[in-house]
Amino acid sequence: MPDRVADELAIRGLTAHFNHMVDQLRGADCAAAFTENGVLEAGPRHEGRAAIAAFFDAQAHGEPIDIGFGMxxxxxxxxxxxxxxxxxxxxDTATQTSYILVFRQVPRELARDGLYVITNRWHDRLVRTDAGWLFEHRTMHVLQTNANPDATAQDLRLPTHP
Known part of the structure; x- marks a missing residue:
């Protein structure tokens, strides 16, 4: 019989590990948090581990990103x-809804004090695998940001939870 507390801790641990890998732009490790055909919707849709890894690897090489409110x-x-x-x-399935606070250092001409602050809501579907819990689908919804002061609330809305 599955241990619900252990499962919840494992899912929280997966989420925290994913955040650390994103912050270090380790594409393969970010992708490893997903099932082979997993989907990441953080602005554009990235389907499959290879596409998810490529998304983060491109950023590691300095390419700008659009996560729903402009570059x-x-x-x-x-x-x-x-x-x-x-x-x-x-x-063997789970859902998770969480908030995430993002602090991103940027050039001062992009944001006052050189800092973007972004709040997001994540909707996740997860599955238990032989390797443990993995994301099957992660969808990010931008709630607030100072990254684009001209954006309206409507501009910041991403698709609803799948």
Whole structure:
């Protein structure tokens, strides 16, 4: 019989590990948090481990990104902090909704004090595998940011939870 507390801790651990790998732009390690055909929707849709790894590897080479509100530069000097995880486990599948606070250092001409602050809500579907819990689908919704002061709330909305 599965241990629900251990499962929840494993899912929280996977989420924290993913954040650390994103902050270090380790594409293969980010992708390893997903099933082979997993989907990451953080602005554009990235399907499969190879596409997810390529998304983060491109940033490691300094390519700018668009996560739903315009080009924001690469993710260098970024810290992600996840809060308020709500996890529902049903057998070998789970869902997680959480908030994430993102602090990204950028050139001062892009943001006052050279810092973007972004709040997101994540909706995740996870599956238990032989390797442990993995993301099957992660969808990010940008809630607030100072990265684009001209954006309206409508501009920042991404697709609803799948």
């Amino acid at each position: 924001t530069g690469h993710l260098f000097s970024t810290v992600h902090a996840t809060t308020d995880n709500v996890i529902t486990i049903e057998g």
